[in-house]
Amino acid sequence: MCLAIPAEVIKLLADDMAIVSIDGVSKEVSVALIEEIAVGDYVILHVGHALAKIDPEEARETLDLLRQMGEAVAEVRP
Amino acid sequence: MKYADEFRDKELATGLARAIRAKADPARAYRFMEFCGGHTHAIARYGLEDMLPDNVRMIHGPGCPVCVLPAGRIDMATALAERAEVILCVYGDLMRVPGSRGSSLLKAKARGADVRMVYSTLDAIALAEQNPGREVVFFAIGFETTTPPTAVMIRAAEKKQLSNFTVFCNHVLTPPAMRAILDSDDTVEIDGFVGPAHVSTVIGTEPYAPFARDDGKPVVIAGFEPLDMMQAILMLIEQVNDGRHEVENQYRRAVTASGNQRAIREVAEIFELRDQFEWRGLGSIPASALKLRPAFAHLDAELRFAMSELVVADNPACECPAILRGLKKPVDCRLFGTACTPETPIGSCMVSSEGACAAHWTYGRFRDHQRRLAS
Ligand code: SF4
Numbered sequence: 375m376c377l378a379i380p381a382e383v384i385k386l387l388a389d390d391m392a393i394v395s396i397d398g399v400s401k402e403v404s405v406a407l408i409e410e411i412a413v414g415d416y417v418i419l420h421v422g423h424a425l426a427k428i429d430p431e432e433a434r435e436t437l438d439l440l441r442q443m444g445e446a447v448a449e450v451r452p
Numbered sequence: 453m454k455y456a457d458e459f460r461d462k463e464l465a466t467g468l469a470r471a472i473r474a475k476a477d478p479a480r481a482y483r484f485m486e487f488c489g490g491h492t493h494a495i496a497r498y499g500l501e502d503m504l505p506d507n508v509r510m511i512h513g514p515g516c517p518v519c520v521l522p523a524g525r526i527d528m529a530t531a532l533a534e535r536a537e538v539i540l541c542v543y544g545d546l547m548r549v550p551g552s553r554g555s556s557l558l559k560a561k562a563r564g565a566d567v568r569m570v571y572s573t574l575d576a577i578a579l580a581e582q583n584p585g586r587e588v589v590f591f592a593i594g595f596e597t598t599t600p601p602t603a604v605m606i607r608a609a610e611k612k613q614l615s616n617f618t619v620f621c622n623h624v625l626t627p628p629a630m631r632a633i634l635d636s637d638d639t640v641e642i643d644g645f646v647g648p649a650h651v652s653t654v655i656g657t658e659p660y661a662p663f664a665r666d667d668g669k670p671v672v673i674a675g676f677e678p679l680d681m682m683q684a685i686l687m688l689i690e691q692v693n694d695g696r697h698e699v700e701n702q703y704r705r706a707v708t709a710s711g712n713q714r715a716i717r718e719v720a721e722i723f724e725l726r727d728q729f730e731w732r733g734l735g736s737i738p739a740s741a742l743k744l745r746p747a748f749a750h751l752d753a754e755l756r757f758a759m760s761e762l763v764v765a766d767n768p769a770c771e772c773p774a775i776l777r778g779l780k781k782p783v784d785c786r787l788f789g790t791a792c793t794p795e796t797p798i799g800s801c802m803v804s805s806e807g808a809c810a811a812h813w814t815y816g817r818f819r820d821h822q823r824r825l826a827s
Contacts, residue, residue, distance in 0.1 A: 377490055377676070377806070378597065378650045380455040397453050404574060406604045407715045416455055418653055418706050421543065422572025423601040425715070426653035426706045428455050433705035437458055440679055443686060444467015 378420035380428055383413055459677030468682040469503040475689045482508045483641055484688050485778055488648035489516030489806025490676045496811035498678040511640055511778035514629055517594045518545045518804035522732040524762035525622055526551035529591050533565040541576040542591040544569045545804045548797055552764040573605035580617040589753045593622040597650040600715035603722045618753035621743050626651050627659045628740035634667055640778040644688040647673035649703050656711025660699045668697045675703040722748055732800055733776035770799035775808050782812040
């Protein structure tokens with residue numbers, strides 16, 4: 375029920391609507407809840423509405439951190 | 453899928469599992485509640501419990517809107533759907549939720565009630581426009597994630613001046629439910645919370661501060677991918693080890709401290725708190741749910757159809773209340789997998805794929821079986 379998925383904005387439409395792509399499948403959704411939105415942004419999509427933008431920089435940093443966390447132990451305990 | 457697959461990498465998960473084992477102090481137990489059903493689903497689907505040491509235990513919380521909706525509200529909706537003039541719009545998960553005496557919206561539909569499944573709130577608006585001679589009612593449920601889309605729908609109904617459209621509002625709030633769990637005498641010990649992912653994209657991390665500050669419980673907001681969960685568990689273990697209790701944000705790619713201000717504003721303008729609301733399994737919780745503000749009373753189905761509150765008892769054999777409070781596991785219910793399956797749910801935890809019983813039925817029971825074979 376609360377599951378939401380990442381989707382890429384590929385076209386902005388009138389009335390706060392947009393076309394997004396989910397792994398190549400396109401869908402018309404509402405972007406009325408997002409402050410500033412541009413083609414190429416990734417959003418979290420839930421029941422036909424974009425709820426938040428995904429920050430690519432934060433995503434990359436999280437992945438780096440995940441990698442470091444695993445590697446740190448590998449060094450201590452081979 | 454971008455921003456999903458990268459967070460499912462098996463090698464990274466193995467590294468994180470190693471880090472968790474290294475950090476978890478064998479001399480103590482770590483009991484973390486994942487509040488949100490989305491996390492319960494991810495834990496079961498990716499077998500995360502198998503990657504954790506025995507002294508790190510996940511407790512499934514009540515954060516599934518379908519699971520916490522009491523049978524009385526389903527009965528109210530069913531009675532509404534049975535009125536000839538009404539078209540009731542619902543999200544798919546709601547169709548099979550049991551009301552009293554085994555009733556459900558699906559059964560009402562089979563008897564001729566006009567119940568329509570919608571994917572989005574905007575579909576409900578379209579139905580109202582297409583059926584000017586009927587009363588279209590949207591059965592709104594969900595936590596803070598699903599409330600802003602309902603707000604957008606209410607704005608659209610206003611703009612289009614729809615006179616045949618109303619909302620049966622059952623939106624509930626996360627922080628009061630967490631508070632009810634912590635304040636209840638009848639709950640398991642909890643050493644920290646994995647905070648909701650998408651609820652927090654809306655409300656931000658701030659509303660969890662009291663649990664960290666006043667209750668001494670660490671909270672880590674986590675995304676729904678398996679690596680997100682593993683990282684959050686590691687962060688919680690580190691907080692416990694250090695004797696810290698803070699709100700930390702693992703899901704920084706989508707959650708900020710202050711949340712989605714536009715969504716918060718919309719919700720505040722349209723909804724106000726109910727004094728009390730009945731939750732399945734948790735009882736009546738003060739200031740834990742929303743209703744439409746008086747300015748939007750003309751869109752409130754409870755007023756237009758003079759719906760009166762129904763409170764009905766759950767099936768006494770169903771252990772949902774104990775499961776929602778972390779006291780029992782699905783297999784502790786004697787109906788699990790016999791009388792109660794996803795095809796024939798008796799309690800609400802079996803209905804939505806985010807319910808603890810359904811998640812265990814779909815993914816967990818095979819592992820139980822293998823474990824039995826192995827021993
Ligand atoms: S197995 Fe069914 S009846 Fe038992 S607790 Fe779960 S949902 Fe309730």
